[in-house]
Amino acid sequence: MSAAAESALGASGEDHFRYVLRLADTSLVLGQRLSEWVGHAPALEEDLALGNIALDLIGQARLLLSYAGRIEGRGREEDQLAFLRDAPEFYNVALAEQPNGDFAATIVRQALIDAWQLELYHSLTASADEPLAEIAAKALKECRYHWRFSCGWLVRLGDGTPESHVRAQEALDALWRFTEELITPDALDVRMASLAIAPPLAAVHGRWEARIAAALKEATLRQPASQHYPWHGKSGVHTEHLGHLLGEMQHLQRTYPGATW
Amino acid sequence: MYTQALDSPGAEPRSPASAGEAERERRFQERIDRDEKIEPKDWMPEGYRQTLIRQIAQHAHSEIVGMLPEGNWITRAPTLRRKLVLIAKVQDEGGHGMYLYSAAETLGVSRGELIEQLLAGRAKYSSIFNYPTLTWADIGAIGWLVDGAAIMNQIPLCRCSYGPYARAMVRICKEESFHQRQGYEIMLTLARGTPAQREMAQDALNRWWWPSLMMFGPSDAESVHTAQSMRWKIKRFSNDELRQRFIDVTVPQAQFLDLAVPDPALRWDEASQHFITGPIDWSEFQTVLKGHGPCNRERLGARRAAHDAGRWVREAAAAYADKHRDRTGGGAERYAQAV
Numbered sequence: 326m327s328a329a330a331e332s333a334l335g336a337s338g339e340d341h342f343r344y345v346l347r348l349a350d351t352s353l354v355l356g357q358r359l360s361e362w363v364g365h366a367p368a369l370e371e372d373l374a375l376g377n378i379a380l381d382l383i384g385q386a387r388l389l390l391s392y393a394g395r396i397e398g399r400g401r402e403e404d405q406l407a408f409l410r411d412a413p414e415f416y417n418v419a420l421a422e423q424p425n426g427d428f429a430a431t432i433v434r435q436a437l438i439d440a441w442q443l444e445l446y447h448s449l450t451a452s453a454d455e456p457l458a459e460i461a462a463k464a465l466k467e468c469r470y471h472w473r474f475s476c477g478w479l480v481r482l483g484d485g486t487p488e489s490h491v492r493a494q495e496a497l498d499a500l501w502r503f504t505e506e507l508i509t510p511d512a513l514d515v516r517m518a519s520l521a522i523a524p525p526l527a528a529v530h531g532r533w534e535a536r537i538a539a540a541l542k543e544a545t546l547r548q549p550a551s552q553h554y555p556w557h558g559k560s561g562v563h564t565e566h567l568g569h570l571l572g573e574m575q576h577l578q579r580t581y582p583g584a585t586w
Numbered sequence: 587m588y589t590q591a592l593d594s595p596g597a598e599p600r601s602p603a604s605a606g607e608a609e610r611e612r613r614f615q616e617r618i619d620r621d622e623k624i625e626p627k628d629w630m631p632e633g634y635r636q637t638l639i640r641q642i643a644q645h646a647h648s649e650i651v652g653m654l655p656e657g658n659w660i661t662r663a664p665t666l667r668r669k670l671v672l673i674a675k676v677q678d679e680g681g682h683g684m685y686l687y688s689a690a691e692t693l694g695v696s697r698g699e700l701i702e703q704l705l706a707g708r709a710k711y712s713s714i715f716n717y718p719t720l721t722w723a724d725i726g727a728i729g730w731l732v733d734g735a736a737i738m739n740q741i742p743l744c745r746c747s748y749g750p751y752a753r754a755m756v757r758i759c760k761e762e763s764f765h766q767r768q769g770y771e772i773m774l775t776l777a778r779g780t781p782a783q784r785e786m787a788q789d790a791l792n793r794w795w796w797p798s799l800m801m802f803g804p805s806d807a808e809s810v811h812t813a814q815s816m817r818w819k820i821k822r823f824s825n826d827e828l829r830q831r832f833i834d835v836t837v838p839q840a841q842f843l844d845l846a847v848p849d850p851a852l853r854w855d856e857a858s859q860h861f862i863t864g865p866i867d868w869s870e871f872q873t874v875l876k877g878h879g880p881c882n883r884e885r886l887g888a889r890r891a892a893h894d895a896g897r898w899v900r901e902a903a904a905a906y907a908d909k910h911r912d913r914t915g916g917g918a919e920r921y922a923q924a925v
Contacts, residue, residue, distance in 0.1 A: 357661060360669070363676050364657035365888065367896025369650070369684055376677040380670055387666050404665045428899045484909065485902025492898070577664040577722055584780050586664035586722070 334453055336520050342396045343416060344517050345457065346406070347559050348445075349389030350417035352464075353407060354567070355438060356382030357574055358425055367428055374474055378435070381467040388460045408578035412567045419558030420503035422567040429482055429492035433500055436475035436540065441507045443468040444532045448524030457522065476540050483544025494546055501549040506557040508533060513559075618819050623749035626692035634818055638748050639693050641820065646686035647704045647711035649679045651885050655719045656728060664722060671768055672725060678761045685757070689750040705890050713871060714801050716879030723776050723783075723790035729769015731791075731798040731836065737762050738832045739802065742822035770839065777843040791840065792848040799863070800871045802829040808868075830860055837861045 334341070359379035366372035390403040420438060425431045446468055449461035482493040508530035510518070517523035541548050556562045577586065611631050617624065624630055653676045660676065663669035687697040703709040714732055719725065740762065743755040776787040803825040806812060815821035823831075840847050851864030873879065 353666075360660045360673055363660055363673060364653040364680075365892040365895075367892070367899035369680055371896075371899075372653075372680050373677055373684075376673050376680070380673055380677075383666055383670055383673075387670075390666075407666055408664075428896065481903050481906040482899070485906045486898065488898050489902030489905075573661050576662050581780065581782060584664075584783055586668060586775060586779075 334520055334522055336517065336522060338396060338398070340513060340516055341454075341522065342393055344513060344523060345389055345393040345396060347416040347418075347513075349386050349393055349406070350415045351421045351438070351442075352382040352389065353386035354415070354417040354570065355421040355435075356380075356386060357570060358421065358423075359431070359435075361425055362431065371428075375431075378471050378474065381464075381471065385460070385464045385467070388463070392456055392460065404578070408575045412563050412571055413561045415563065415567060415571070416559050416561055417567075418503070418506050419556070419562075419564050419567075420500060420507070422558065422564060422570055423500060423503065424566055426496065427492060428478075429489065430496040430500070432475055432478045432482060433493060433496040435471070436479045437500065437504055437507070437537065439468060439472040439475045440536045440540070441529070441533050443472050444529045444536070445524070448529060452523065453521040479540055479546075480544045483541070483546040490545065493544065497541075497546055498549050502552040502554040505551065505554045506559055509557075511557065511560060615817070618747045618817075621819075622747075623752065624747050625749045633814070634820075635693050637815060637818070637820060638751065639690055639695050642686055642690040642693075642751055643695075643700045643703070644710050644712070646683045646690060646700065647709055648715065649683035649686060650704075651711045651715045651889060653679050653683075654885055654888050655715055655717070655881070656725060658719045659722060659725050662722070663725075668772075675729070675765050675768065678765070682754075682758050682761070685754040686751075689748075689754045692750045701893070705886070705893055707877070707886060710875070712801060713874040713879065714797050715885055716874050716882045717793070717797050718881050720793075721786050721790060723773070723786040724794070726769050726772030726776060726787065727790035727794040729765050729767075730773050730839070731769075731794050732801065733762050733766040733769055734836060735798050735801045735832050737766055738828050738835075742828075745819070745822060747819035773843055773845075777845060787843070788845050791845050795848050796866065796870070797874075799829055799833070799866055800868075800874075802826070802832065804868065804871070805866075833861050833863060 336344075356379045359375050359382065362375040363372060363379070366375055386407070387403050390406045394401045394403065394406055418438070420434060423430070423434055443465070446461040446465040450458050450465060452458040452461065479493065482489040484490070508526060510526040514523060514526050518525045538548060556564075558564075558567070577584075610629055614624075614629065614631060614634075624634075656672065656679075657676050660669065660672050663672050687700060690700060691697060700709065704711070714735075719728070737759060740755055740759050744752055744759055746752040746755065773787055773790075776783040803809060806824045806826045809825055812821060812824055816824075837847060837852065849864050851862075853862050854860075855862045874882070877883075
């Protein structure tokens, strides 16, 4: 990928492009995962709710990908960015690409990301990058609903039956290692924060942690010990799952290059 | 998405047991003849109630099972816009299922019972959903043909004599007509696309044409209950009349796409001003209806798998609600809103 010109905000085009892709890809990949539930959820109401959240997330991804394409300045549009990049060029957090598993795994993954997106988008509404701040304001409203849903279910599962408690705790234990990258700034996070395009991740970290700790307490779940897990999706280093997700998602665009759909 | 005129034995209208009941039935019929709506608390003959429960439940089940063939392409939709539209469409079908189960509940049966009947294989749903979606063009063909056929069938149901069903149908029809346009738009894009896309569109029409015609149910000569359902204004037009309307509207749409309807006998009849098709292979319809279509096992299997895999979740929600019943407001909801 060639570096785009320096942006008016002082960021290198490459940095700016990649930071917006982190947000876009997290919403896209998580939306894609949730859409796998449509038609198969535990109850009709949950089927509709999971589909709604998928719709919001993919809608956010479209806005963010289009914006990323404008920053890049090479004429790539949302679909080229979504369907014609390979896994190492995706910058979503690895938590988003984890398989749906059972409903508990889906809910735990969702609650961890919803709380994070809620805090992150809240801060991004004050970004020096105005188009990004506008997208964040729209996303923030949606994130509030997503968190209500996922947190409500986290509490019901944790404090429901012995079986649901065990399933929720196991999902939490298995997924916790992927939370490190949500709250640990890397060089790009630091550069974006220094230009006031993104918030300092430390501020998001504190609010995210407090939100999750309170929800886990209400859910009677135990917060796992932190584990060092330095392979961060946001740097393009993914788990094996992303390649399969993209293989499925990108199938038609890859099989029929150049066709209009 | 749709109810099929699957008249089955077991709910034959009984003859009135007494002179009093005969009088009530006479007055009931007069109300219907005056185009009054029947509401849940009104007296109604048992045959009317059972016929409606069966028809509304079949329709609800069809919506729910109908989520599966289209859901099959959500993760592979070719653009983000198409993906959003498809998710929203499949969700609409789930929503239709919900209103329809609610409409059936006004007749004294619960959604849980109806779902058990479906999962046990004791209830029917539209045969069309037992066909596979093999390419993206099938998503276009379903919207265009299957939703198109559903609309033909459902518009008259907006004037059905039973109030809750008629009102549910008004909203459902609006959404279905949106789905139909979206489906046709997919077909148009493919038909004007690359040779491979065109071929995909033609292949989808070839596979969906005849099953769509079968959606209207057996021909009038074979249909058991048409006359009684017509008197009750549960049904307003016969299977064959509705099928003919669908054919007359759809053939010119296929011509506009420059796709060939897979029926060598198809011709325009100047005298009757109708398109006349070749004979429908009703043996295929009967095969699919008896459970031996290409995807009957998969569709019911997927519904059962979701129901079984979701049992512990539903139990957890019920257990949580029980534990927190004495608190003001539902705990999880209240908590989630507060934070």
